C-alpha cells in the first residue's frame with residue numbers, strides 16, 4: 001500500500017515538519033534535530049529561518065573550511081554542471097585531472113596519484129585495502145582516541161565508543177597515542193609522553209607480530225576524539241618504527257587537512273613522510289561530497305601490475321571535482337590557510353587561554369589554526385570531566401547569543417571556517433565567555 005502524499009500538503013512549506021515526517025537522520029540528528037531551518041549563509045555566518053544571523057564556531061562537521069556560499073566555488077559548480085553534470089570513471093575528465101593535480105601538490109614530494117572517493121570513511125577503507133594488498137599483511141593498528149569514519153573497516157579502526165560491538169572486524173588492533181593532559185603513561189612532559197608512547201607502540205607491534213601488520217593508521221591530529229596535538233617528534237618516531245618493521249604508515253587528514261590547522265596538511269608541521277594520505281571535508285568544504293587517497297609513488301606503482309579493487313559509481317564525480325578545483329584555487333588566491341594560521345596564533349589561542357583565567361572549569365586549552373579544544377572539568381586537580389548537563393547549558397546560552405557551538409563530551413571544539421577574520425574570532429570568543437558565565441561555568 002502506498003503512502004498518502006496528500007497528507008504532506010499541509011506541511012509542504014515547513015522544513016522541520018516535513019523532515020521529521022520522512023527523513024531518517026544520521027546519528028548526529030536522530031534525537032536532536034535543530035528546530036530552526038538554515039536558509040542561507042555567507043562566510044562564517046548562517047542565516048536561520050527565524051531571522052537570526054548566527055556566528056558558526058563549528059564549520060558544521062568541521063568541513064566548511066572556505067565558509068558558506070563562497071562565490072567562486074558556487075560558480076565553479078555551476079560551470080561544471082552546465083558543461084557536463086555527470087560522467088563515469090571510464091573516461092578522462094578535465095576537472096578530475098585538475099582536482100587530482102591540485103590535491104597532490106599539497107602532499108609531500110613523491111605523492112603523485114590521487115584515488116577519489118565520496119567521503120572520508122571510504123577514503124580510509126581504500127587506504128587500508130591498498131596497504132593490505134601492497135604488504136600482503138592483514139592487521140591495521142590505530143589509536144584508541146580516533147575516528148576514521150562510519151563504514152566497515154573505518155569504524156573498526158575507530159577506537160572509542162563509536163565502535164559498536166557489531167562493528168568489530170578481523171584484523172584491527174588499538175593502541176594509545178600521546179595525550180599529556182590525561183596521560184596513560186604517567187608522563188609529566190611532552191618529551192616523556194612522546195618517548196613512552198613510542199615504546200608502547202613498539203611493544204604492541206612486537207606482541208602482535210610485525211609481519212602480520214599492514215599499516216599504522218593515525219589522524220595527524222585526533223579531531224573528534226579531542227583535538228589532541230601530538231608532541232613534535234611523535235610521528236617521526238612512528239615513521240622510524242614502521243620502517244624498521246616494513247609496516248606502511250597511513251595519515252588521516254580528513255578533518256585536519258586543507259587549512260584547518262593553519263597548514264595545508266597538518267602533517268606539514270611535523271617532520272615525517274607517510275606512505276598514504278587520506279582526505280575529504282576541506283578539499284571542497286563539502287559543497288559536493290568528495291574525498292580521496294593520495295598514494296606515494298611506490299604504493300601507486302604496486303598497482304601498475306595489479307588491479308586495485310576499489311571505486312564506486314560516483315567516485316570522482318565531475319561536480320565534486322569542479323568544487324575541488326574552485327575551492328583549491330580560491331584558497332590559494334585568497335591566502336586562506338595563512339589566515340587560519342594567523343587568526344589561531346593572534347586571536348583564538350590567546351583569547352581562549354585568557355578565558356581560563358576566570359572560568360575555573362577550563363582544564364586545558366589546546367590547538368592551532370582554527371582547530372581548538374577547550375576541555376572542561378569539575379575540578380582542576382582531579383580533572384573530573386564536567387557533566388553533560390553543564391555542557392548542554394553552555395550550548396543553549398551560546399545559541400541565545402547567536403553563536404553556534406559544538407561540544408564533544410566535556411570539550412568545546414572551536415572550529416570556525418578558515419576564512420574567519422580576527423574581528424569575528426574575537427567576537428566569537430567574547431560570546432563564548434558570556435555563554436559560559438550565563439551557564440554558571
Ligand code: PLP
Nearest residue numbers: 119120121147148149254255280
Ligand atoms: N576521518 C576523520 C579524521 C574524520 O574526522 C571523519 C569524520 O568526521 C572521517 C574520517 C569520516 O569522514 P566522512 O564522515 O566524510 O566519511
